[in-house]
Amino acid sequence: MPSPPLPSPAVTPSASAVYAYHELAVEAAGAPHTTELAEEVAVAVAYNGLSQAVMLVSPGDLEDFVVGFSLGNGWIQSIDEIYDIQLSGTGAARQAQVQIASGAFWRLKQQRRQVPGASGCGLCGVEALEQALPRLAKLTPQPLPPADWLLDLRERVRPLQPLGQRCGAVHAALFMDAQGELLLGREDIGRHNALDKLIGALARQRRPLAGGLAIVTSRCSLELIQKVLRAGIQTLVSLSAPTGLAVQWARQHHLNLIHLPQRHAPRVYSPEHRP
Template sequence: MTMLPAPVTRVAATAFRHGGIAAISRALPEEAAVALSYDQVGYAVMMATPSDLEDFAVGFSLSEGIVERPADILDCEIVMVEQGIECRMRLAHDVSARLAQRRRHLAGALGCGLCGLESLAEANRAIPRVGSSLSIAAPALMRAMREMSARQTLNRQAHGIHAAAFLDPTDQSVLVREDVGRHNALDKVVGGLARAQRSGGSGAILLTSRVSIELIQKAALLGAPILIAVSVPTAHALRAAEAAGITLAAVARDDGFEVFTHPSRIRFGVETHVA
């Protein structure tokens, strides 16, 4: 794999604090134009943090429905090019032929996971229903959220970097990925799970961001029955989670969280008060 730029860059700055000035050094998150191509044809360009890009390429391909399983990608090469980074993927013949029939080109910008879509139908594509009977104790979800925060190594250096994670309740392990884009961070988790041959239906997705519709779409395609986030969901995302059978929890803080859909998957172990 080509040597990639560091995900964090340190720069000089002048700080004005408490009425005085001082020369400081500040760590900033790096972002790069990352092109995803299939069989030598460009498909998308996303602004992303240049780390875990194999996970990103596989996760994006699965989340976008380009491939159905990691084995559909025969190889993935990460290459530095003049204006950024290219993830060059080679697809199985039948998958490549199918992609040629539905090819579209999108250009995603930071903070917008649906930029460049050519039709409203694609933006509102059908979301598969998640029928898992998995349940997770509320304290386990809170511990996992704290562990995700503690393992944000890039964010501790530079701030402003999102994280997504996957909690496996069988062993309490938490897989964490970071990126300047919240959608990219989740794609990296999807790819990390797929490359490790782990099922997304066996645990919960954790996010440091607000929850918008495309994050529900990605979670549903992964088969994750529970999604919990630091910030609020949009009303559209809430309706999508309800329809998809996903347990959506949000506004996660040190003292707890709020559950908006399908609460039966979360074991509270306390008396429930209804306002």
């Protein structure tokens, strides 16, 4: 069995930088100010030399992104199918050369699609309904997490969002283990990318998923449900409301789906309440 990919000694870019700006005012503008803004880079991902996608992502945790992107899209079924990751490039243009097992490469070519590099990308580039609505394995039903795990959750996740606190403009995905402890978080300009990075980090660190839950700060739509199902995470908590189709898929696939509104009690959408 191949060993898990080690971090590449490639470029370690900054996730943010300081920029100057002027205030728009009726009177003459004063001295310029500075603020920290989130950065983004274009990453071209190739598998066994075959170009697959170009994505706009935040430049941190790129190895996690590549692993989670591969798992979340179903191109590999296990991190053990990734043999090597080589990152290269400078500035806004980066490359990720990924070596994967022959069986995984065959599957990738069978379902190959080109995904445009947009930070808001969801199902861009999908050419058939079968790709947008794939057949995914159902999870084994699991109990809902204790209600006290979600108390003050919005405040508790903030320390795991350093880039968002400094710059804004980014989404976060986080993981809570089976003891209700927040373990790690990942941030990105793209909500899908943030979840990919989290899934990749969990896989690379060999974290047990049973009994744990993922938390996303963004809108919860179908493609996030699909990524969590493929990863085998049994509960998803969203700080923003889910779409109707996301709820339908969560119920059909036995995924616990909880929305945590700002001023109301947690809302359990899946499993469906049956009086």
